[in-house]
Amino acid sequence: MPTGSYQKINYSLRPSKSIERKMLAEAMQRMSYFGRLGSYRYVGFGSTYFSDFKLFHKLLGIKKMVSIEEDVINQDRFKFNRPFSCVRMEFGKSTSVLPKLSWREKNIVWLDYDGTLNNDVLNDISFCCTNLQSGSMLLVSVNAHPERVDNSISPELRPEKRLELLKQRVGEEKVPIDVVGANLSDWGTAEVSRRIILNEIEETLLQRNGSRKSPLVFKQLINFHYADGARMLTVGGVIFRDEQMDMFDMCAFDQIEFVRLDKKPYEIEPPNLTFREIHYIDRYLPNRISMLGLDGLPKDDVEKYAKLYRYFPTFSETEI
Amino acid sequence: MANSDVINARPSKALFIEMLTKDIPLIRAILDLVDNSVDGARRMRSDEDFSGLWIKIDISKNRFRIADNCGGMSVATAREYAFRFGRADDAPETPGSVGQFGVGMKRAFFKLGKFFSVESKTKNNSFVVEVDVDEWEKTEEWVFHFKEFDEKTKNPSDTIGTTILVESLHENVSENFGQDNFRTRLSQELATAHLLSINKGLQMSLNGIPLQMRDLSLYMSKQIKPVLKKIEYKVKNHPDPVDVEIIAGIADSSPKDAGWFVFCNGRLLLERDKTPITGWGEKDGGKIPLYHQQYARFRGYVFFNSDYAELLPWNTTKTGVDTDSPIYQSVRLEMVSIMRPIIDFLNELKESKGENDERDSPLEKIVTATKTFKIEEIDSFAKTFETPKYKKTEKTAETIPIQYRVPKKQAEIVKKSLGAKSWREVGEMTFEYYLKQEGDE
Incomplete structure (x- = not known):
């Protein structure tokens, strides 16, 4: 039965998620050195809001789009909410839908799960790494909140139970x-989840490459930590043939401030500010922020805002 | 030579370097090297108390290293036997050993890389052998050379042992060694293959991380008793017998862990086997059915032990049993007859659950309440599997199961309002509620 988080949360109202989406779009724009963005296909989990589909279609001009929806009961509702005619709906679990798609073109795939990392997620990742063409992007989001352990278990045994x-x-x-169990507290579950995801990618590519002359490589670009309630992890990057390293270099992903090539995450921390405050700070951005008089504004939030103001959702963007 | 009746059958070195290595998976090749260290430990401690002994394995993209303090190898052994391809007829017997074919060590070196060194110290012997495989392949002779050796030295006791290093790793080996997932798999396979030795105190580590202990366990209570059968096989022309121990019973329901485990001289050969090799699903005679979910509680352990390793039913890669071995065929019959009552019991257990009612049969209650013990802790074995004597319930005829589907959202509301702990309770409580409100007439 459907237990999708769409029933609880309007995705477009979760600030971190909205910031993440815009950052991802910015990274995707740079992919154009591998191929015209309009020729890419986007595969995602659109839910009823399709926020990612709307943004990527409008901003990147992607016209081939597939939304995978697990909730097979309310198919009509999802079809009704489809934002553009170019969005194709595929109903079923991602594990069974992904193999039914054709994988001949370059893809941007965002496996944006509500749940925690599990065997099905790893199967999907492995499937993508077996089938994605060179020049494709793979992104994976999972809930990475430390597993809630039954209260009847004494605190010193909980780390082991978590493991x-x-x-x-x-x-x-x-x-x-x-x-070890103690590695899984706080953001530890996210760090370990990332390692397991990358291991799966690496292992699959190693097998797929065999001893081929020009092996496929995966370069991590995205390692986001954010908390919209639960702690979340998004990890992703580009798959390409190592002979295309020059194209990868031309994309200059490393010039984007939120790109992370290693285990150190980029933390998305939206500030708590009023719109009056935001408009006030905007006047000092990007390079006059040191001249801003705080006037009672929380310094911490001002700094957070300055870091991600370009991606910060403003009221006017909310759906009406 | 043209008219000579001699036909050339000299082996080529490439056969050993490139062909034999194809027959063995990478992890198994590493296990062969570990087997040699374990044999060292067994030579040192005939009582099999391995405390204080260790084997350290380190792998990285650039090299493979295994070091142990398990007694070392003498110069004479190295010179005459250890580096020979194939076991020499006059090689001294290592009682209860795991290695026996005389291929494992060399095959592992060639499988891993292009350069290897072996450094070993016993109480009064030391030697170092270094081999560049490409160079060796070019030479005609079938010999290696000591880089240094000394047969009259005094080595401090804490330096005794063997260290093997392989470098210039083959590309695929190096790629695998660089992977987290490969290391995890290797660690698991090592821990499983040598779980008996590890449980007897042998410390093994991979990249500094100790291997996890794995227990063999079974249910035991007054009512449920696992089977133990000891058999001594006397073999023609051999002074010593092969000792076989078969232990079987039930444990937690887990399809992943169910099946037979077969050990030879402490080394695990078959793990959780559910195939005809261990007696499942015999076509003719149909003694044991094919493995099925309801047998997920079955566990069986078979231990073959002999001072003469060649009597034991293993294949050369130690990836399974040699099913043609007469001893194995005979033991397999025993395994099947030991299994029969356990399979019957598990069938009975399944039937007792009834058709729709998933839990709570009295028999199931007894089984789930039974405690698990490590097999070395079990003090009362039975000759044949002992099962609970229980009264078949009359109740099953008097009750009927009711099943229906409702929207989850609504069900959750009802569950919360009732304070029910399970969906089953929701059903029972709502039914009771109706009876109470409407009366039972």
Whole structure:
């Protein structure tokens, strides 16, 4: 039965999610060195809001779009909410829908799960890494909140229990041998989830490459941590043939401030500010912020805002 | 030579370097090297208390290293036997050993890379062998050379042991060694293959991280008793027998863990086997059905032990049993007859659950309440599997199951309002509620 988070949350109102989407769009724009963006296909989980589909269609000009929807009961509602005619709906679990699609063109795939990392997620990742063409982008979002452990278990045993639960979800053979229960508290679950995801990508590509002359490589670009309620992780990057390294270099992803090539995450922390405050700060951005008089404004929030003002959702963008 | 009746059958070095290595998976090749260290430990401690002994394995993109403090190898052994391809007829017997074919070590070196070194110290022997495989392949002779050796030295006891290093790793080996997932798999396979030795105190680590202990366990209670059968096989022309122990019973329901485990001299050969090799799904005679979900509680452990490793039913890669071995065929019959009552019981257990009612059969209650023990802790075994004697319930005829589907949202509201802990309770409580409101007439 459907338990999708769309029933609880309007995605377009979650500020971190909205910031993330715009940042991802900016990274995607740079992919054009690999191929005309209009020739790409976007595969995502549009839910009923299709916020990602709207943004990527309008901004990037992508016309081939597939939204995978697990909720097979309310098909008509999803079809009704389709924002553009170019969005194709595919109903079913991603694990069974992905293999039904054709994978001949370049793709941008965003596996944006509500739930935590599990074996199905790893299967989807492995499937994508087996089938994505060179010059494609793969993004994965999972809930990475430390697993809630039954209160009846005494606090000192909870880390071990958490590790056991992780092993049950992803399979014991996917949890790196140096990971211990204590690594899973706070943002630790996100860090370990990222490692497991990257291991899956790496392992699949290694097998796919065989001993081919020009092997496919994966370069991580995105490593977002944010909390819209639960702690979330988004990790992703580009898959391409290593002979295309010059194209990858031309994309100059490393000049984007939120791009992260390693385990150090970029934390998306939206500030709490009123619109009057935002408009006031805007006048000092991007390069006069040191001249801003605080006038009672919280310094912390001003700094947060200055970091991501270009992506910060403003009221006028909300759906009416 | 043209008219000679001699036909050339000299082996080429490439056969050993490139062909034999194709027959063995990478992880198994590493296990062969570990087996040699474990054999060292067994030579040192005939009582099999391995505490204080260790084997350290380190892998990275650039090299493979295994070091142990398990006694080392003498210069004479190295000179005459250890580096020979194939076991020499006059090679001294290592009682209860795991290695026996005389291929494992060399095959592993060639599988891993293009350069290897072996450094070993016993109480009064030391030697170092270094081999560049490409150079060696070019030479005609079938020999290696000591880089240094000394048969009359005094080595401090904490330096005794063997260290093997392989460098210039093959590309695919290097790629695998660089992967987290490969290391995790290797760690698991090592821990499983040598779980008996690890449980007896042998410390093994991979990249500094100790391997996890794995237990073999079974349910035991007054009512449920696992089987133990000991068999001594006397073999023609051999002074010592092969000792076989078969232990079987039930444990937690887990399709992943169910099946037979077969060990030879402490080394695991078959893990969770559910195939005809261990007696499942015999076509003719149909003694045991094919594995099925309801048998997920079955566990069986078979231990073969002999001072003469060649009597044991393993294949050369130690990836499974040699099913043609007469001893194995005979033991397999025993395994099937030991399994029969356990399979019958598991069938009975399934039937007792009734058609739609998933839990709570009295038999199921007894089974789930039974405690798990490590097999070395089990003190009361039975000759054949002992099962609870329970009264078949009369109740099943008097009750009927009701099943229906409702929207989840509404069900959740009702569950919360009732304070019910399960969907089953929601059903029972709403039914009771109706009876109370409407009366039972």
